Amino acid sequence: MTDASMQSPETGRHTISLTATDERTQKRARAEKRFRSYGLAAIGTGLFFLVVLFTSILSQGLPAFQRTVVSVDFTLTEPQRDEAEGTLFKTKAYSNLFVTQLSKELSERGISVDFDEAAIERLLGKVGGTIRSFYAENPGKLNEPIKFDLTASSRVDGYFKGRVSRDTIQDSRFLQKSDLDLVDALEEAGIIKQAFNWPFIIGADSGVDNPGGAGIGASVVGSFFMMVVVLGLSLPIGVAASIYLEEFAPQNKFTDLIEVNISNLAAVPSIVFGILGLAVFIQFMHLPQSAPLVGGLVLTLMTLPTIIISTRASLKAVPPSIRDAALGVGASKMQAVFHHVLPLAAPGILTGTIIGLAQALGETAPLLLIGMVGFVARGYPDGFLAGFTEPNSAMPAQIYTWAARADVGFYEKAWGGIIILLMFLLTMNIIAIILRRRFERRW
């Protein structure tokens, strides 16, 4: 650089100053800033969606874990029972006894409200039947006071959770405006209250008009049996396939064919696997419909590519020096792989398997096609082996069934089911992360 060029600023179009930035530089700096803010905004939007998703899950799902119960101390004497059993409508007689008891309890606390047996039925369902079957099973409990915790109907539940209000309620066979007076009175007396909803967690699916009685327990069991099948099949098959491809496969057309197939299967839509399950396992092999066994088989085929890809990655991560050392002291290729490479790759394989299982646990569409819809989950299987073949549902399919029902009461259950599903997924992923942190070795 010469002095001449420094001393001739007048020849340029702009006066260049080192202290003030010119317009063009400012513009470029602004563009830079704008571009950066787009990026930040994009990340912010993504995270915002995540937050909205989780708030709406939590805010709408948590009420599912609360239920409204009416707890009444009820005593049945032997003559009362004999008299009730003697009448023509036995459950009605029990209901009447219950109503009498309830009115007595209310008047003892100085609350007066008019109600009849029909109102109780709208509030609590068939009380008489519940009481009668209780005493039929436990005849020894006669003559002593028993505390009955009766689940209130889903609309009463909705009244407590704000889903139903006095302004919006319309008289129907499910609930009438006048019943809310009774509910208020019961609340004042402390008879009706909120309790933890155990029946939701351990129960099975209910009928379409009884959202209050629906529980997710049976489909959790269905999911469990499916996962047993998936784990039992996809882990050994996936590991065996990966070992072959990574350690033994010769470079030829057939190996290429396998590789292409695996990478394509990983991207096939899940519903296509459902079609495969329906056509091959049910139509062709006549395996039982709606069985967790079939669901597990379909999910195994879906999970295999995931497990194979992650297993191959962890086999590849084991340095060749390990193999060379084993071969050097006289091990066969097979021994080197099974005795040295595989144990070192095990944590990675396990992590990949857990993540694959978590994916399979949340899968819904293929299960619908093989008949594992929610309303099949009406109870627990009879035993461990029956659990694989008896019709059952799975958590996501159960949630779908609830979401597709007309009664609004089921939506709350669906959100609650999602919380449980996500808790399982979270646990599995945390286990995978811990395993990776604890056992992963960097070479």
Next chain:
Amino acid sequence: MPILWLILIVSAVAAVGYVLGRARALQSAGGDSRNLHSLPSFYGANVTLKILVPAFGLLIAWLLVQPFFVNSQVSGMIPESAIKEGSSRSLVMAEVRRTAFGLDNAVAQGNLTESAASDAQVDVIDVTQRLKDAGQVVTSEITQPVLRAAQSYRAMSATGYAIMSVAVLAVAVIGAVIGWLQTNAEYRARNVVEQGVRVLLLAAASIAILTTVGIVLSLVFNTWEFFKLYPASDFFFGMTWAPSFSGRGGSSELGILPLLWGTLYISIVALLVAVPIGLFAAIYLSEYASPRLRSVAKPLLEVLAGIPTIVYGLFALLTVGPLLLDIFGDSGLGWMKAGTAVMTAGLVMGIMLIPFVSSLSDDIINAVPQAMRDGSYGLGATQSETIRQVVLPAALPGIVGAILLAASRAIGETMIVVLGAGAAARLSLNPFEAMTTVTAKIVSQLTGDADFASPEALVAFALGMTLFILTLGLNVFALYIVRKYREQYE
């Protein structure tokens, strides 16, 4: 559970075979394992493999073949007169299988004695009633030929399983004897065992091929059946989708175009949401973000990819749908009639796809060599100019590949559209109207009551075939682009 017992017995034989084979090898070497060709455990494993592989192979093959054999035998027994008008032999056979299954269960529960279940002279009405009492699903009244067929179905199945048990056990024992006799100090047990294990590994790897073959065959076979009942040209070029639910009849209109349009429209909306957000997020994370922000934001965004699609479906149906309805519905702009619409499903699907686009693009942007950036900075470009004019053009093929992969995800996505997009098939440009997709209709056609032989159910396989070819084509193309791009800089 006789099959379970069979498996347990064969496994027990295999375990005993292992011990005996190992012992015989040691004995033949005079108790000194140095005289053996292989380690003693290989001799045991040799016997075990010779028991397990043929026995289980036979078991699986038998279980696959027997139903066909019994089916065709029993199917021949049903007289032409027993097949009702409008029904078919396969439907009657389904009834036969159901009845046979019901008889089995009724016997197991004790509602029916074994002799009554297999008695050829038993009264049909009585048996039907007993089956209903036992809680078995009996769709229509069982007719005399169906009951006879069901009884012989049961008898043949039972005989078949008995022969199978004997055959499998015999094969296991023969394998044990062969393996045991082969065992001596000179026998090259390790080579044999390792060869065997290698073949097993190859078999496991081939399951991927089998799965693909299974998918293709089940799709092709049923699609072929469908095109025999319904003209292919009407399917591919039909502008209306109106399946009849009344049963079997020519009144259904099964044109795929409205479904394809719905699929594409929803995917386009989803990509319009996911691509800008995902791409900008990827650019920021790979070029600007501090390691700290990156280590927090990247996993958090990827959480979006790990959430099951049913959650997004519910989110669309119950949160986003009503929200959009408030803004664009009758109380707001008046464009939207119901919460389920293209917009709802597309928006939520876009959220789901953000991490697909961002993670893949992030990898690809990171793969652009640093030297290219340094060159650009050296010429005085700002960071954003470098990204726009150097990094992005270099990464473009890869990014296109990532977007195509996301598109194939969007096309194959099911639960979000089943819950969020509505059920009406229509060709419309209004994104606030309900539309439906190929995947949603596969679910609805196969979960209804339509029987498998009707065009209304079979159309699902033709839809599945279309979906499979579409997504496969997109994937192969996308992977080709991504791979080609990677090679460029490696």
